[in-house]
Amino acid sequence: MENEPRGLLISPIRDGTVIDHISAGAALTVLRMLDITGQTDEELSIATNVTSMTSGHEGKKDIVKVSNRELSKEEVDRIALISPHATINIIRDYIVVEKKGVEIPKFLSGIIRCTNAGCITNDNEPIKSAFEVTEEGLHCLYCDTVITTNPENHII
Incomplete structure (x- = not known):
């Protein structure tokens, strides 16, 4: 495994939102809940069933990157319903300016x-x-x- 090539599966985005740690297989459901379809203007990068190393525990996750869009609180609440361990990263000029976990509202x-x-x-x-x-x-x-x-x- 040490000779295994390492590289980015998804290229970085300049501005927008990265939704990380989505439950494996749920990325397309997240897109549906955000009303993002192939006929909308958002530029997307999607990775499904990616190996995840969280707290030393290996598992699978999905990742969605949406260029030029920051999610509203209501959209984040929707994501929490299907993927309660997701994280939301706001990107501006290629830098993560805000990172937060989702919380299921009462x-x-x-x-x-x-x-x-x-x-x-x-x-x-x-x-x-x-x-x-x-x-x-x-x-x-x-x-x-x-x-x-x-x-x-x-x-x-």
Whole structure:
């Protein structure tokens, strides 16, 4: 392994956001949650199932780099739902000027839709969805539906 070539998998970005330590295989879900598609203007770099050495523990992770865009708090909250160990790095002139972990908020408003088709928030009413984050999942404050978590404790 010591003769194994080392190099950058993804080139650096001048300005924008790097989302690191995304749960392996979740990068495309993160892009969907950020409304980034192949038909939007963002320049993207994506690496999936990259070897990660975190605290001496080897595992896999995804990385997303988005040029010329800094994420809003609501967008970071969405990422926390699918990848609670992700880190957000703000890049300006090729330098990391801010690095922070994501935190799952106690309440979410207008970020995701209720899965109950009969919920008032899905009935063309001018009402934003509202959820309380619990250990069981997301509890809709309007209809009491609970959106459960998958085995890795990520909201689905």
